[in-house]
Amino acid sequence: MAAQNPYSIIALLIIMLFNLAHLAFTDNMSSFTFERFVDDDHEKLLSFRGNSSIYLEALQLTPETPNDAHSWKQKNASGRIMYHKPFRFWIGDGGDGYRLASFNTTFVINIYRASDWEAGNGLAFLIAPNASIPEASYGQYLGLTNASTDGSTANHFVAIEFDTEKQDDIEDPDHNHIGFNINSIRSKNAIPLDKYNIILSPDPPGVNYTVWVDYNGTSKLMQVYMVKEGNQKPGEPLLNETIDLKEYLKQESYFGFAASTGDPQIELNCVLKWSLQINNQPDDENDEKWWKIGAGVCVSVVMIIFIFVVCGVVFVRRKRSKASLEEATEFGSYILKWLPGMPREFKYKELKKATSNFHESMKLGEGGFGIVYKGVLLLNDKADDGGTTTTTTTEIAVKKFSRDSIKSKDDFLAELTIIHHLRHKNLVRLVGPGTKIRHNQHLYSMVDWVWTLHRDGRILEAVDENLGNNFVHDEANRLLLLGLACSHPIDSERxxxxxxxxxxxxxxPPPHVPPFKPAFTWPSMSTTDSTTGSLSSTTSSSRSYARTQSVIKLRRTSSSLQV
Incomplete structure (x- = not known):
């Protein structure tokens, strides 16, 4: 079989390898991203303690709410906000040693104070065994500890503090520094920030700072970078600390933030964005499974290399015999036959007859890969009992593939795979390799219709009525809102x-989508970047338009229509 069609084995092995690698990657990596914070959507993903809350699309670790005229600058307040689930930081513990997880996190902070406020006390990025906050953790304790627990090994936390109040009793360097803390507010290492042109709590208006915290589980090195938002990550970190997290943390711990105010020191401690990725190693019970997956991937790689070598020899020989075009045709046909429920093949002469020999009067339009023609197809249906055969006529749209577009074969195959699986009352069904009309006016009208339903609070009415009530409403709502967000006329907003x-x-959670469809506006042409963005957007739109025109790609061979 390999000699006749080696591409079949390659396709199977690539699919198997992709599935194994995808399983290993997704199970072994955990990540999340918050571009902003919304009360209803994000409260279930975060745990709030103390005086913390969400307000103005930001995490407010110390109060900023419209409910009380004075609470927004409350004295002696403290709060914690932690991600809702823990992460495993290492595996193994016996004679074979252990493996530490690595993580990278990025967040944007703003520590705001009015001109007549005395700034204090600061906030901290925190890894802790739970989300609970100690009693009386306001003032210098930053929501991390209190007078009785500070320094205790039972705390099991590691923190990066952003301190805006000098405490002489714990030897703070100044009123504007970051520190590396283990189980205590007394920093293991503290770095003044004035020389880096960073002021954590400047006079109004406040400043947003982007912070990167990177930990390498192999080298056990933690590095902290910081710069004003909008600037690139610096080449050199502010903090470089070697730490074995296993010595201090619980095996399963939480990521989050803590902050506090004092008396009279007050400020607003906010987190505006947050993303995190952790290489979360599998647990001990599943080690055998991962060894099997690893072995399977290695065997697959070896087999693919071997098959590619064989295919290379076959390809060279066939190329020398001037059969490369027939080989490509065979491969294209083979791929199509793998599509689930692939419709029948039509003879070229059948479609030629249906379109009156592709007459100019039958031309519907011209899109990607070729010209679209109107056609009338005669279909013979034989009765189930073997009786009379009836002939029916069906109007179709036929796309005649242009040999000049042979370089676009892969794009067309990918497009055909997608449209073959689409089912919707407003879309014409694919009836043969491969036919479809997803015309622009149909797409644009359909999107506007969903926008109208969303505006009226009836977005679930866009679900195919043939499903009845047999679908998960939350999932349908999530995907419909995501679809509207992805249909934003300006690509940078998607x-x-x-x-x-x-x-x-x-x-x-699903994205926040306004009730009305955004209007398209041309980007500014005043800079090179904006001009490039406009051209990129226009090019992307042109490609989308061409692909929505794709109906049937035809290639004439000796006896059949091939894709």
Whole structure:
């Protein structure tokens, strides 16, 4: 079989390898991203303690609410906000040693004070065994400890403090520093920030700072970078600390933030954005499974290399015999036959007859890969009991593939795979390799219709009525809102790929979508970047338009229509 069609084995092995690698990657990595914080959507993903809350699309670790005229600058307040689930920081503990997880996190902070406030006390990025906050952890304790627990090994926390109040009794360097803390507010290492042109709590208006905290579980090195928001990550870290987290943390611990105010020191301690990725090693019970997966991946790689060598020899020989075009045709046909429920193949002469020999009067339009023609297809249906055969006529749209577009074969195959699986009352069904009309006016009208339903609070009415009530309403609502967000006329406003994946998987809530469809506006042409963005957007739109026109790609061979 390999000699006849080696591509079949390659396709199977690549699919198997992809599935194994995807399983290993997704199970072994955990991540989340918050571009902003919304009360209803994000409260279930975060744990709030003390005086913390969400307000103005930010995490408020110390009070800032509209409910009380004085609470927004409350004295002697403290709060914690932690991600809702813990992460495993190492595996193994016996004679074979242990493996530490690595993580990278990025967040944006703003420590605001009015001109007549005495700034204090600060906030901290925190890894702790739980979300609970100690009693009386206000003032110098930053929501981390209190007078009776400070320094205790039972605390099991590691923190990066952003301190805005000098405490002489714990030997703070000044009123503006970051520190590396273990189980105590007394920093193991503290770095003044004035020389880096960083002021944590400046006179109004406040300043947003982006912070990166990177930990390498192999080298046990933790590094902290900080810069004004909008600037690139610096080349050199502010803090470099070697620490074995296993010595201090619980095996399963939480990520989050803590902060406090004092008396008379007050400020607003806010987190505006937060993303995190951790290489979360599998547990001991599943080690055998991962060894099997690793072995399977290695065997697959070896087999693929071997098959590619064989295919290379076959390809060279066939190329020398001037059969490369027939080989490509065979491969294209093979791929199509793997599509679940693939419709029948039509003879070229059948479609030629249906379109009056592709007459100019039957031309519907011209899109990607070729010209679209109107056709009338005669279908013979034989009765189930073997009786009379009836002939029916069906109007179709036929796309005649242009040999000049042979370089676009892979794009067309990918597009055909997608449209073959689409089912919707407003979309024409694919009836043969491969036919479909997803015309622009159909798409644009359909999106506007969903926007109208969303505006009226009836977005679930966009679900296919054939489903009745047999679907999960929350999931349908999530995907419809995501679809509207992805249809934003300005590409830079659409969700990023990483965010889309997290929304679809349920890690993040659905996006916030305004009730009215945003209007398209041309980006500014005043700079090179904006001009490039405009051209990129226009090019992307042109490609989308061409692909929505794709109906049937035809290639004439000796006896059949091939894709």
């Amino acid at each position: 969700p990023k790929t990483e965010t889309i994946i997290q929304i679809v998987s349920g890690t993040l």
